[in-house]
Amino acid sequence: MRRTARDSEETSRVLNRRTLMLGGAMSAMVAVLGVRMRYLQVDQADEFRLLAEENRINIRLIPPERGLIQDRNGQLIAANEQNYRVVITREAAGDAELVLRRLAGIIPITPEELERTIEEVKALRAFVPVTVAERLSWEDFSKVALNAPALPGIVPEVGLSRRYPLDHDFAHVVGYVGPVSDKDLEALETPDPLLRIPKFQIGKIGVEKWMEDTLRGRAGTKRIEVNSAGRVMRELERQEGDPGTDIRLTIDAEVQNFAQARLGDESAAAVVMDVTNGDVICIASSPSFDPNLFVRGISHTDYNALMENDHRPLANKTVSGAYPPGSTFKMVTALAALEAGVATPDTRVRCPGYIEFGGRRFHCWKRGGHGSVNLARSLSESCDVYYYDIAQRVGIDKIAEMGRKLGLGQRFDIPMSAITEGIMPDKQWKQDRHKAEWRIGDTINASIGQGYVLTSPLQLAVMTARLATGRAVSPRLVRTVNDRELPVVEAAPLGITAEFLSAIQRGMYEVVNSDQGTAKSSRVVEPTMVMAGKTGTSQVRNISAAEREAGVISNDQLPWNRRDHALFVGYAPYDAPRYAIAVVVEHGGGGSTAAAPIARDILLRALSDGLPPLDAYPASQRGRIESMLNELPLRDPATGVTTVRTRA
Amino acid sequence: MSFLEYRLKQAPAGLRKILFINWPLVVLVTAVASVGFLMLYSIAGGNLDTWARPQMERFAAGMVLMFIVAMVPIWFWRNMAGLAYLVAFILLLFVEFFGEVGMGAQRWIDLGFIRLQPSEMMKFTLVMMLAAYYDWLDHKKVSRPLYVLIPVLLTVAPTVLVLMQPNLGTSLLLLLAGAAVMFAAGVSLWYFGAVLALGVGVVVSVFTLRGTEWQFLHDYQYRRIDTFLDPTADPLGAGYNIIQAKIALGSGGWSGKGFMQGTQSRLNFLPEKHTDFIFTTLAEEFGFIGAFSLLGLYALIIGFCLVAAFQNRDRFSALLIVGVAANFFFYIAVNLSMVMGMAPVVGVPLPLLSYGGSAMLVLLVGFGLVQSAHVHRPR
The missing domain is CATH 3.40.710.10 (DD-peptidase/beta-lactamase superfamily)
Structure with missing residues (x-):
């Protein structure tokens, strides 16, 4: 079967015509692609550039170190201590719930806390770190670090948290800090963005609350580049914040301690003023409570005990x-x-x-x-x-x-x-x-x-x-702010x-x-x-x-x-x-x-360097006073340990 | 239909053939592939060994293969068309039952040294087969129903097999390539009109049958279509790819962020950035200028192919060239439409740029066929 030349001509013509049509269609498509390219890359470039930046740049706040509170002589009343904690990131954990349950087998976490954390982890975005446990002992902290391979997404961290070394003595004066509540946020017209940091702590009552602005300091910021998973790739820029300002109270911690001890279990109050x-x-209210409990998050039992006490410790x-x-x-x-x-x-x-x-x-x-x-x-x-x-x-x-x-x-x-x-x-x-x-x-x-x-x-x-x-x-109540006498x-x-x-x-x-x-x-x-x-x-x-x-x-x-x-x-x-x-x-x-005997003891304590001098008491009372003073549960100013002193 | 049609004496022979190779096409292909190496190097964060080097090695191997194919007389390939098609078809059947499962689809046969993707092979063997068919067929019978049915079956059979793998992208490309050859061969436009109408009908039924037992597509394919229609509905899920790709493209702007400076790809916001979405990185780092230039290079490659087809009076050769060019074009068009948010994400790589072995090899073999047709054209 041989084709004639004419046939072949005809075939070629059809083929060429169709090829031309195909070529035309392809050119049209290329033109469409080019136009689309131009639309995305030239006309909408600014918008997409912004989106790319938003993708990439994340601004994180660096919480400032909270200002210290000291007594009039510089003894620490509210300090910041290193806090070993464990943080989980869902994105890195895979099955966060499984990892958390595994973690609960290693360190002490109550089932109640565990459920709360699981809820929280699920609610937040995958790369937001959530604090699982705080104030771990060094031992537990090491255990977590050791078991790291079995706990993906769990990161042991060291942070700062508030501690009140003089616990009961200043609970009513200095108060305590706690995590920001919705109520706290509502009360503020333009809340400091710091307050939005999960578990950021602010003063809840007392000096901690009323001098919050002084103590808090100013947040630093770091601009970081993150990848698609939200993981930090590098820090682009860092602006250090200002740590909170230290303040010194007018209170003498030792007099305060004496007064608190002297009031003992009575439902009582004592105020000493320099005229x-x-x-x-000294401004002591008795009975008192340990503010450190509130910083950690007080248990129901402890809280109920405080609430039900007819001497109203709170x-x-x-x-x-x-x-x-x-x-x-x-x-x-x-x-x-x-x-x-x-x-x-x-x-x-x-x-x-x-x-x-x-x-x-x-x-x-x-x-x-x-x-x-x-x-x-x-x-x-x-x-x-x-x-x-x-x-x-x-x-x-x-x-x-x-x-x-x-x-x-x-x-x-x-x-x-x-x-x-x-x-x-x-x-x-x-x-x-x-x-x-x-x-x-x-x-x-x-x-x-x-x-x-x-x-x-x-x-x-x-x-x-x-x-x-x-x-x-x-x-x-406040003697110096940032070491400057008021x-x-x-x-x-x-x-x-x-x-x-x-x-x-x-x-x-x-x-x-x-x-x-x-x-x-x-x-x-x-x-x-x-x-x-x-x-x-x-x-x-x-x-x-x-x-x-x-x-x-x-x-x-x-x-x-x-x-x-x-x-x-x-x-x-x-x-x-x-x-x-x-x-x-x-x-x-x-x-x-x-009341009068208590007042005399506290006044004498304030007037002298150490314990009230026995010579100041009428001779007939000295024996009784001495044994009473010896039995007071006073804090040793050197060690900070409260002991019942007994003199031989 | 006979060797005698070629004026053998005027045809180049031996190594002299190399001189008659369509060199501009070789240069263009190499240029585009080089852009690919550059991008793979950049995406790997300046690491040559991750993707760029293996890709270069494959390209080199592919080029050798291309020259070998080009040196072999085109009539040999025409005679091989039927056999090649048959082999590819059998392999397709084989993967359907014994193939390795990758990415949720049966796509390749592991031969030890290479993972053979019969669907890739089928793209060019189908074109060869159809070209050979129309070379054989009296052109007056081209539009007769029976003679239309044969190429349709030749096209649809492998398409269905590929669709069952399931590989929506490749099956679509097969269909388009077959249609392109039939179109070039001069099949009546009525048929195409009818198929187009049928296509619309299928699309409608695809959507109406969704959720029933007879639904055509996998759930993930439906989801892709959904997100194509509205990517913002699920920005962190299925719509993520499209949104991030568009951001990468758009943020490149006029002149781009500079080589190795693409934040979208470097920070992993881009999915499949070294394979299907490689174009977005190029567009991000070299901007509109770079992206448009690439499009220009692609257009030139297709243009040179079409010119070669015009120059070629051998029917098989011309159809083959048009088929290969059309196939190449559809790859580009589908991929670019996809990354620019004009088409659903169907998993089609960008030819010569996307990282991947067998696609690159098959593509270069295709160009080898074009070269063979060009070298051995009737003079």
Whole structure:
């Protein structure tokens, strides 16, 4: 079968025509590809370039080291310690759940924690590291490192975490840090991006919270190049942040430790202030708790134990507790009367054991009465009738004014949580608050610090400091920031007549040092440390007429939470005041027996270098005091270990 | 149909044939392959041994093979067409039942020294077979149904086998290559119109039968189509390839990020960056200029082939050249459409650039056939 030439011609023509068509179609397709290329690479280049950068560049924050908190002498209260932790990255782990369960067999992780971590790992993006366990012992940490081949995606890391070496002593002052909660974030208008770092810790209460901005520091950033799996390939740029600023408190850790130990198991508070500059030397609330528990994440059992304790360890009684000041308020009433001119230091009032106003009988604590009482005796023997009498003459508004002048009914700006304003009532206040007329009985009650009057131990300490100096001393808690002393503004004079003030001071001297004084058993015999003060016993219940007839039930026979609060305010040395103190022992019974001895010990501790000198105590008490002091569970300042010291 | 048709005396013989080889084509092919070596070197992060060196060795072997094929007279190849097709077809059947499974598909036979992919072989043996068929067929009968049915069966049978492997990309290319040869041979355009209409019908039924027992495609193939239609729907999953490829391309801009500076490929954002997606790295590092130049080189290769086809008065040779060129073109078109987000991801390598042994060898053998046809053309 041979083809003719014509056939062959024809075949070629068809073939060439079809080839040409194919070539044309191919050219068209090439043109389309070229146009598409141009569209992607030229027209949309900027957009894609941005996307490529976003792909590649990741900005990570470098958490700054948190500022340290020290006492006035530089002892560490809040420190940062190395924290061995284990982190998992899902992307590297493969089956994260399996790896985590395997890990749980190596180091102690509670099932509850394990489930939480698994949830978290699943919820976050594959390359986001999630902390599985923190604060591992070196042993566990090594175990994880050793088993690394069986634990893909698990990385042992060393980070910094907060530790409070003085644990219980400063729980209420310094507070603690904890992970940022949603509530924390909501409270801030423009939250620091640092707060978004998982498990980043911020101050939750106390100084840690209120000085958060100072302590936190500024985050550094690093621009890193990541690959498609999110793994860091290299660091492109690093900007170091600023570590948090160190601060020193005005508190003396050793005095604080002594006070905390001295308060012991009582539900009590003690505040010591330097009257010359307002420095808070010690501000102890008892019982306390270990803030380190909260940093780690407190267990339910521990938390419930704290919550159910009727002595309320979590409450900071020094600033949050509002107590009727009882007789410690009498200086306010007296000064108001003196300044108003309704009484002089020599004015005498007859005390038959009660006084009658408007058909009601108001009793003095001493059933038989004190007889004829002047200012000094009214203070030293704490005669109530004297104050009922002068108070109804001067009126509540003047008393309230004096109270406020002396620091009551107001909130002092120190970096602590839940600071109460207390209540310094007057006519207007009752109108606003209770929509009722102020009655004479209210004045009578208020005159001896009962009724509506409520004060915090801090306020009482301020009041005492002001009484001791005649100046508007205000408390301050922070001494230096970043090693720079904060300026101390000299307190302005209160404008109280010096004669009246010294009459009050004399009265307070006699409370402790006269033979009739209510706190005479708490006197200091060392001449350079002589203490002046005032006891207070505030009722937390009403004593009915019937009970009064039958004889008032003594505190010993009442259930703990119905007993009177014991208070004592004082300062020392009497002739050159240095420290003022306020002690409140909740339901402690009488101020002279429960609060004054504590106040004396703490004041003496503050005035001396070490333990209170035994010479300062009356000879008859020295043996008892010595054994009491020896049994105090004090921290050894050198080792930081709390031991019960026993002297041979 | 006989050797006598060639004017033997004027035809080159012996080593002189080398002079008659279509040298521009050789240079162009080498140039494109060199671009490939460069890219493989860059993708490996400046490591020659990872991909570039093996690729170069294969290219060298392929070039030797190409010259050998080119030296053998074209009529020998024409006579071999039927046998070659048969062998390739049997091998295809063989892998269907005994082949190694790779990437979820049965694709190769391990011969020890090389992994033979019969589907790759089939691409050119099919073209040879069809060219030989039309060389044999009286051109007046070309459009008769019976004579149309034969090449259709010749094309569809291996296509179905490849589709069953399953290898959607290669089966598509086989279909297109067969169609291209039939088109060039002058089969009536009505047939093509009818097939096109049928194709539309198939596409519709592919989608309507989805999820039923009779669904045509594997789930992963459906997903690829889905993500092609909307890659952003699953940016970290199936749509990831397309999005990242487009980012790589686009971020290259006009002149690119520079050799070895492509962040998308170096940081592993690009999938299969050394095989199917190699073009994205080129586009990222050399920009529009580089990518367009490559497209130009490809166009030139095809152009030279088509010119060679025009010059060749031997029907088998011309059809063979057109078939090889069309095959080459479809490879490029499908791959580039795919990486530029114009077509679903079907796993078609970029010829001469993508890393891979048998594809490269087969391609160069194909060019060897073109050269043989060119050298031994009737003068």
